[in-house]
Amino acid sequence: MKKILAIICARLLRFIGKLFKRGSSLPGKYALKIDPDILSELTLPSYVIAVTGSNGKTSTVEMIYQVLTAGGKKVIYNKEGSNQIEGVTTLLLSNCDIKGHVKCDVVLLESDERYARHTFKHFQPTHYVITNLYRDQMTRNGHPEWMYDIINESIYDKSLLILNSDDPLVSLFGHQHPNSLYFGINPQAMADDENISVYNDGVYCPNCKAKMVYDKHYFNHIGHFRCSNCNHQSKERLHEISSIDLKKGEMIIDGEYAIKLALKSLYNAYNILAAYTIACLLDVDKKVSINTLNNYILKNGRVVSFLLGDKEGTLLTSKHENSISYDQSLRVIANEDRDVTVLIIVDAISRKYFTSETSWLWDIDFDLLNKNNVKKIYLVGAYAADLAERFRFTAVDQKKIFIERDIEKSLETLKTDTIGNLYAVTCFSDQHKLLDRVVIR
Amino acid sequence: MIRILHLYNDLMNLYGEYGNVAVLADRLKDLGIEVETVKKSLGDDICFSDYDFIYCGCGTEKNLRLALSDLKKRKSEFDEAVKKGSIILFTGNAMSLLGKKLDDEDALNYGSFSSLTSDKRYTGDVVVKNDIFGEVVGFINKCILIEGSKEESLFDYLYKANDEDAHVEDNEFEGFHQNNIYASFIIGPLLVKNPVVLRHFVSLLSNIKDFEYNYPYAEESYQVTLKALKERM
Structure with a gap:
């Protein structure tokens, strides 16, 4: 009986949740309260x-x-x-x-x-x-x-x-x-x-x-x-x-x-x-x-092409607090032959919880950006200074580096100052701060 | 010339701790001081007394055991460096190497505190304070509880994150200081994040008290985190 009740409850809540575009955890949560063994x-x-x-x-x-x-x-x-x-x-x-x-x-x-x-x-x-x-x-x-x-x-x-x-x-x-x-x-x-x-x-x-x-x-x-x-x-x-x-x-x-x-x-x-x-x-x-x-393009929004003014850009979504994810994005940029401008945003470290911990920046191999075709690097967001201090310990020419705490201001600047293709590297927790202000292609 | 030893660089470097050594060398060089940084790990010949500064960072629990086992074999040489006045800084769980015991195993016995390993983990942002450094920001990520007399502790806690994922109630013992030995359970490049702490070690090593010290990004990084954490106090 508990099982049937749990199933009905979950399906009802799921139906209501879909109407209001709510998350999908709640029906399961209540079903487990009714019958903790429902999954078995x-x-x-x-x-x-x-x-x-x-x-x-x-x-x-x-x-x-x-x-x-x-x-x-x-x-x-x-x-x-x-x-x-x-x-x-x-x-x-x-x-x-x-x-x-x-x-x-x-x-x-x-x-x-x-x-x-x-x-x-x-x-x-x-x-x-x-x-x-x-x-x-x-x-x-x-x-x-x-x-x-x-x-x-x-x-x-x-x-x-x-x-x-x-x-x-x-x-x-x-x-x-x-x-x-x-x-x-x-x-x-x-x-x-x-x-x-x-x-x-x-x-x-x-x-x-x-x-x-x-x-x-x-x-x-x-x-x-x-x-x-x-x-x-x-x-x-x-x-x-x-x-x-x-x-x-x-x-x-x-x-x-x-x-x-x-x-x-x-x-x-x-x-x-x-x-x-x-x-x-x-x-x-x-x-x-x-x-x-073959040629399968992920639909989970990890790679997004966009236009910022008339500048073409690509967002490579990377995970904050995950240096290998960042390194993989930086390698994609490092493999580019065209001139590029790089925008790195660290504003909220997580979308799920608060932390101000930035040690993980020291595990990222930012030297991958030490290439002639990387023309400019914009370090942006609340933790721009943490990024800037980290970049002091790379071989990247410091003259290429621009610091801006305000994301909107940095995008205004990039509309005119981007050289080549713009690569944006940031996390799910921060990417909307970029994507809300560009035209997604 | 100042000689810096990054001890167990490939074993105890879990949270970007190499940044501590890099930033210290950088600031000393900016003062015109010649600096040599040497990395040594398990199996290497190490003459601790050759170094003015010996640093060890955080590792996994298994790696901490390896470090302890190796360092105990070298205790007399390490003692010699301590007596000679080498400055020691151990951060993260490397602090446990300096205490009396790590669980049932004898540690180096500089402090009388003991470290007890738990099967749960305490993680969270912290602000700690003392008279030497003022307010220090950082992050604790450990499954060790410290048992010891509070008098030996380097810091007092001002703020400890205690969200749902901070599974273990931490106790109040944070950091250790005895003459030229310093330790803190704060992980990562805490010298980068805390310019005042870094300045303290630069001053000790260079024997210069007053010097121009202008690193605006490091200062801003500290202030941003301190402000964010204070808002949560």
């Missing part, structure tokens, strides 16, 4: 896919949704980004009948890495993708090893883990959970790269803390690695990127499938590979997957 009582389809990790969850889930749908499967997923237990409950109860049968072929969940352990107490994914573990939002997450232990609590033997073989911390889950397979980059796939990040979390083995040896370093601790002491090393890949050219925006998967990258970044390539791996595991025709992923 549902009948789920054969496939429940969860995606977690520091970066790329939303993008990966979006691409998995597209390939599985193209493959003829009925998929439901938490597209509104409500990735904690309440949001997941809303999703499932909105898509089940009164007896609790969830009506789809695949449930696809973006799972918050801190809260997955609460959700998966009640049911477990059949396929559990872990993309990466980076220094991310450490004001809340502590640090990657702390998050490793928390995610580990969400893993059960019945789930098949799909792990990034090139992330030493992520692939370590496979040591404790043999029901794992891996995706990654073939070490021959790209020309020699070196770890040019400001810091390196791959110096010591996350398993035994002996020194690690890298045959290839893609970025930060991501690469082809082996421990000098224990048996922890890059694992054999079920699916792989066989070659990749970021400058041209092309990669080959499994030696034969060419993909054009709409966003020329390595971690976009990893996300595509993760989606492809899931599609293969669920028997989607490979050509259908490749066609869907």
